[in-house]
Amino acid sequence: MIRVLIVDDDKLARKGLISIMPWSEHGMQVAGEAANGAKALEFLDQYAVDLMFVDISMPVMSGIELIQAARIKHPSLRSVMLTFHEDFETVQAAYRLGVLDYISKVRLELEDDEQILNRIRHKLADEFPQHIAKTESSITVSVQNDMVEDENSLQFDEQWRKLEQDWRSLYWLYNDAVFQSLCTQTIESNRSVRRLEGLFMRVISQVEIAAQLDTGFWSEIDDIRSAVEWIRRYRILIYSQVTKSTDLTKTMICMLKAVVFIHQHTAETLHAEDVAEHVSMSRSYFCQCFKKLTGSTFNDFLRQERIRAAERLLCETNRPVTWIANAVGYGDSKYFSQIFYEQTRLLPSEFRAQFHSIGRIDH
Numbered sequence: 001m002i003r004v005l006i007v008d009d010d011k012l013a014r015k016g017l018i019s020i021m022p023w024s025e026h027g028m029q030v031a032g033e034a035a036n037g038a039k040a041l042e043f044l045d046q047y048a049v050d051l052m053f054v055d056i057s058m059p060v061m062s063g064i065e066l067i068q069a070a071r072i073k074h075p076s077l078r079s080v081m082l083t084f085h086e087d088f089e090t091v092q093a094a095y096r097l098g099v100l101d102y103i104s105k106v107r108l109e110l111e112d113d114e115q116i117l118n119r120i121r122h123k124l125a126d127e128f129p130q131h132i133a134k135t136e137s138s139i140t141v142s143v144q145n146d147m148v149e150d151e152n153s154l155q156f157d158e159q160w161r162k163l164e165q166d167w168r169s170l171y172w173l174y175n176d177a178v179f180q181s182l183c184t185q186t187i188e189s190n191r192s193v194r195r196l197e198g199l200f201m202r203v204i205s206q207v208e209i210a211a212q213l214d215t216g217f218w219s220e221i222d223d224i225r226s227a228v229e230w231i232r233r234y235r236i237l238i239y240s241q242v243t244k245s246t247d248l249t250k251t252m253i254c255m256l257k258a259v260v261f262i263h264q265h266t267a268e269t270l271h272a273e274d275v276a277e278h279v280s281m282s283r284s285y286f287c288q289c290f291k292k293l294t295g296s297t298f299n300d301f302l303r304q305e306r307i308r309a310a311e312r313l314l315c316e317t318n319r320p321v322t323w324i325a326n327a328v329g330y331g332d333s334k335y336f337s338q339i340f341y342e343q344t345r346l347l348p349s350e351f352r353a354q355f356h357s358i359g360r361i362d363h
């Protein structure tokens with residue numbers, strides 16, 4: 001096995017990288033992690049490591065300084081550089097020190113994990129052919145065993161990849177219905193807590209890089225349900241911070257503020273230009289950004305939110321349909337009933353009757 005050390009001062013980045021990458025499938029095993037260069041050197045003095053993944057920008061000792069110091073004591077050690085800013089001179093300096101590869105944190109979400117590790121493994125093979133040959137053999141045996149043990153593994157993995165993509169799309173951050181659906185699918189997926197922890201760490205790293213927020217929000221996850229509850233509380237915290245923020249220079253913050261504004265004005269006549277003005281954008285640019293980040297057009301999103309608000313009112317009150325239509329922004333109750341049916345395949349009266357017959361409706 002190729003023994004790997006992850007060095008990054010960002011705990012979420014470390015945990016995400018450790019948990020989400022398919023290390024064993026490429027003959028690699030994470031031997032440990034370190035929060036800075038000094039701690040990494042201490043680890044190297046005590047344990048055998050073949051490959052380091054090193055963040056370039058760290059306190060105490062930079063990634064470049066760590067690589068320089070480590071190569072003196074451990075000449076066979078190889079490194080992969082993790083960088084947020086793709087500075088040409090820094091990348092060149094790292095390559096001169098024998099770095100195998102560099103991974104941009106900005107593009108990490110767009111790259112395929114399998115391709116990244118496969119690329120690195122092949123570069124290692126050029127320098128340590130005998131060691132990698134043994135690794136290749138163990139990988140082949142492992143894959144063959146997996147195929148024998150589980151004929152449904154490919155389908156199972158495909159379902160997980162789809163779920164993983166849905167979480168990483170971040171549509172759930174804006175849309176309550178999408179979020180609830182993903183939570184349900186995640187619980188039913190029955191994946192390992194470690195894999196799920198890695199996914200959520202990667203996802204919140206995406207959010208905090210895009211919004212330039214640092215919530216510092218993390219707690220230990222014991223099982224799938226506690227993981228889902230954690231991401232639910234994290235989502236609430238993000239909205240709390242965004243509501244207080246006055247920064248309209250970050251597109252993600254603007255879109256989250258737009259969602260809050262829509263929720264607050266569901267009962268009113270609301271147009272895209274109203275929300276665009278609220279976040280200091282032109283209408284056309286707002287609509288473009290809104291569709292890209294939420295996965296829905298403004299009008300579709302507003303319609304869905306109004307119907308969900310109507311569902312809650314139908315369940316929680318005995319008010320007539322005409323009153324509920326007005327309460328969610330529809331002056332014409334017949335038109336409201338038509339839209340409601342298109343969204344739920346039930347008329348408002350049928351939806352309410354169904355709720356009372358089963359005692360509750362899951363949202």
